[in-house]
Amino acid sequence: MTEVNTKDCAIEVDNIRKTFDGTEFVLNGINLKIPRGKITVIIGFSGTGKSVLLKHILGLLNPTSGIIRIDGEDINEMTEEERALNRTKFGVLFQYAALFDDMTVMENVLFPLREHRRELSKKRMEAIASEKLSQSGLEKKHFHKLPSELSGGMRKRCGLARALALDPQLLVYDEPTTGLDPVLTEMVDDLIVSTHKRIEGASTLVVSHDLYAAFRIGDYVAMLDSGRVLLHGTPKDFLETDIELVKRFIQKGFHKGPAEN
Amino acid sequence: MSEFLKARDKLNKLIDQIVLTILELVAGFVSASGRLVRFTSECIALFFTRPYRWRELIIHMEFIGNKSVFIICLTGIFTGMALSFQVYLGFEIVNATSLVGPTVGLGIARELGPVLTGMIVAARAGGAMAARLGTMRVTEQIDALEVMAVRPKQYLISPRIIAASIAMPILTGVFIFVAMLGSYVLVVKVLKLDEAIFWDKTAYWLNPNHINEGLIKATVFGFVFSAICCFEGYYTKGGARGVGEATNRGVVLSMVMIIILDFFLMNLIDVYYKVFP
Numbered sequence: 001m002t003e004v005n006t007k008d009c010a011i012e013v014d015n016i017r018k019t020f021d022g023t024e025f026v027l028n029g030i031n032l033k034i035p036r037g038k039i040t041v042i043i044g045f046s047g048t049g050k051s052v053l054l055k056h057i058l059g060l061l062n063p064t065s066g067i068i069r070i071d072g073e074d075i076n077e078m079t080e081e082e083r084a085l086n087r088t089k090f091g092v093l094f095q096y097a098a099l100f101d102d103m104t105v106m107e108n109v110l111f112p113l114r115e116h117r118r119e120l121s122k123k124r125m126e127a128i129a130s131e132k133l134s135q136s137g138l139e140k141k142h143f144h145k146l147p148s149e150l151s152g153g154m155r156k157r158c159g160l161a162r163a164l165a166l167d168p169q170l171l172v173y174d175e176p177t178t179g180l181d182p183v184l185t186e187m188v189d190d191l192i193v194s195t196h197k198r199i200e201g202a203s204t205l206v207v208s209h210d211l212y213a214a215f216r217i218g219d220y221v222a223m224l225d226s227g228r229v230l231l232h233g234t235p236k237d238f239l240e241t242d243i244e245l246v247k248r249f250i251q252k253g254f255h256k257g258p259a260e261n
Numbered sequence: 262m263s264e265f266l267k268a269r270d271k272l273n274k275l276i277d278q279i280v281l282t283i284l285e286l287v288a289g290f291v292s293a294s295g296r297l298v299r300f301t302s303e304c305i306a307l308f309f310t311r312p313y314r315w316r317e318l319i320i321h322m323e324f325i326g327n328k329s330v331f332i333i334c335l336t337g338i339f340t341g342m343a344l345s346f347q348v349y350l351g352f353e354i355v356n357a358t359s360l361v362g363p364t365v366g367l368g369i370a371r372e373l374g375p376v377l378t379g380m381i382v383a384a385r386a387g388g389a390m391a392a393r394l395g396t397m398r399v400t401e402q403i404d405a406l407e408v409m410a411v412r413p414k415q416y417l418i419s420p421r422i423i424a425a426s427i428a429m430p431i432l433t434g435v436f437i438f439v440a441m442l443g444s445y446v447l448v449v450k451v452l453k454l455d456e457a458i459f460w461d462k463t464a465y466w467l468n469p470n471h472i473n474e475g476l477i478k479a480t481v482f483g484f485v486f487s488a489i490c491c492f493e494g495y496y497t498k499g500g501a502r503g504v505g506e507a508t509n510r511g512v513v514l515s516m517v518m519i520i521i522l523d524f525f526l527m528n529l530i531d532v533y534y535k536v537f538p
Contacts, residue, residue, distance in 0.1 A: 058408050084410040092408045098401040112409045115312075 009069070010036040010170055010203035011057055016066035018052060018227075026052045027063070028227035039196055039204040041218035043211060045249070048224040050207045054174055057205070058090060059083045070170070088116055091168035095175040097159030099147040105158045106143045109133055112165045132161040135198070137191065153184045160191060164199075171195065173206040177213055189213050211250065223249065300414075300495070301422065301488040307412060308419035317420035325386040325421075325487075326428030330435060336381055337436040340373060341365065341443030349452055358448075362459040363466030365444045370467060374437040375429075375475045376523050379482035382425070382432060383515040387490035390421055391511035394494025395504035403495070418495060422487045429483025430476040437475060474530045481526060486515035 011034035018027040026049045034040045044050050055061040056068055059075050068075050070086055078086060099108050109129040113120065120128075133143060136157040147155055156176065163171065173192060177185040196204045208214055214221050215235040222232040223246055231238065231246050238246060308314065345365050352358045394417060397403050406413045441463075448454045493511035497503045 060404065060407055084412070087408050087410040090408060092405070094401045094405060096400065098405040100402055100405075101396075101400075115409065115411050 008036045009033045010071065011205065012067075012069040012072075013053070013057070014067040014069070016053070016056060016063045016068065018049075018056065018061070018064050025064075025227055027056070030066070030224070030227065030229055032222055032229055032232060034203060034205055035220065036203050037201055038219040039192070039206065039217055040220045040222065041206045041208055041214040042222050042224060043208055043214045043249070044224035044230075046209065049227045050209075050224055051174065053224070054172065054205075054207050058092065058172065059087060088166055089168055090170045090172055091163035091166065092172045092174065093156065093159045093163045093176055095178055097147070097155040099155060099158055099162070101147050104144050104146055105133065105138065105150070106130075108147070108158060109161045109165050112162065116166055129161070129165065132164045133158070135164070135195075136161040152180060153187060156180075156184075156188055157191070160195065164195065167199070169199070169202055171199070171202055171204045173204070173208075175208055176206065177208065177210050185210070185213065189217050193217050297488065297492050300418075300492050304414050304418040304422055304488075304491070307415035308423055310415065314416060314420045317416065318424055321421050321424035322428050324389075325382065325425050325483075326431060329382050329385055329428070329432055332381060332385065333378060333432050333436050334439045336377060337374075337439035338443035340377060340436075341369065341440030342447040344368060344373070344440075345444040345447045346452075349448060349454075358452075358454055359458045359462050360466075361448050361454065362444065362463035365448075366441060366463045366467040367471060369440045369444075370437050370471045370475045371527070372475075372523070374440065375433050375478035375482060376519060378429065378433045378436045378479060379486060379519040380516055382429060382483070383486035383490070383519065384512055386425065387486045387515050388508050388512045390487065391490040391494035391497075391508040392504055394418075394491060395497035395507045398495065398497045399500055399504060414495075418491045421491055422484060425483040425487035426480050427483075429479040433475055433479035434472075437472065470534055474527075474534075477530060478523060478526050481522060482519050485518050485522060489515045489518065 011032075013030050013032040013034075016027050016030040017025055019025045030049075030053060032042075032053075042050055042053065052061065056063055057070075059068075059078075062076065070089065073086070075083060075086060099105075100111065103111065106126070106129055109132055110125055113125045113128060117125065130140075130143070134140075138154060138157045138161065142150065142154060142158075147158065150158065171192075176188050176192065180188060192204065192206060196202055206213070206217065215238070218235060220233065221235055221238055223230045223238070225245055231241055231243055233241075238250060241247065345361055348361050348364050349358055352361055352364070394403075397417070403413045403417070406416060445459060449456045449459050490508075490511035493507040493514070494504075497507040499506075
């Protein structure tokens, strides 16, 4: 198996355990190192703890035990304000983009700038927002539309532009292709790769159950099962593994095809 | 004898069940109230923390206050007229129609004004608050705020609660004024009571403390309904159904609380005016 380069980790998850009711552990001793400058895809069946793990990494949930380090800093040790500041390192694209529905596309992208780059002039902010929207592949004619007037793909592009507004070094995608048709799925995958390449030194973390996407875009893939990491390696490692559950997941994934994923 | 013992056991179990249910209900109420108080105090403290949310405050005041004026005027004028007509009919029997103005004035300023305004605004703005926040929760917009390092409670909740607390006494003032206007039109212009008597008696019996009482109540009602509706919306669970349930719970609970609080505030303010006349 290929050794995952963990010398320079952007995110380090160290023996994380999480229970909501005190009895059942959703995360049961997760160890994961997300290498800097690479695309890592976390895959797994539904209910294996992918989203819960992501919320821990983003500091939205506290673990029952264990440590999470972002750029070497333990986020559990941080105060609420430090944690909030730490979150500005992340650019997050949510499953359904989570755009503010009372704001236009442009206002959505301007929002993080207005909150965290108050020193910039209005014109400069608008220039940055336009640039991010164009980079995400959204045409100018859509800038003043409301999210409800956009298609699913355009919403994802707008969500991505908003995630990139503060030039984050850690890009996180939560189920970015769920519910999209094969053409849009491929478009979003390409967008993830092109965005990753464009930002120098950026680390990308994608949470998905789309096996095709994982193998197409991921430098590394980690598979979760029952709150544990079953396998963490390159796509090649996954194809060569003897672990029965991983083999079954791959078989089912390829059998179903990308359209049904 | 064994029949008697069986019946006694059944009765004991039933009593246990009833006591347990009551205790669970009380515990649930206390726990929910505690969470609401903690949530509200946290939000109020955040309003006075940087970055200040003045822009959001103005936006919500415009929504809660400005956009409620028409419906408040409409209900105010008809409430004033309806109440005046009923009071007129009653007082006509005892030949005391000269007291219609002050009776209606007192009733509107101290009770109906704040209570009806509270209910109308809770239904309109409170329901909208709960639905809006609930939708934001289930569509991950609140999570998006958090990952953008924006405090959702400070950005979404604090300005709404403060805006409702400021807008409510103003709307109640409008309601009282319009209701009195309605009363004047009906009693003086339609039922032909002498205009001087109407205003003279009203001015004699209705003093600023009565209007203050209504405005104080309105401020509390605004604070309470907005806190309840925001709380319900903010912690919405589930999809569209969850949003509907949260909105329903928020509005119903707000209305019940307005009526309950009205009674206690009435007594509290009465005691205050007796101690500090």
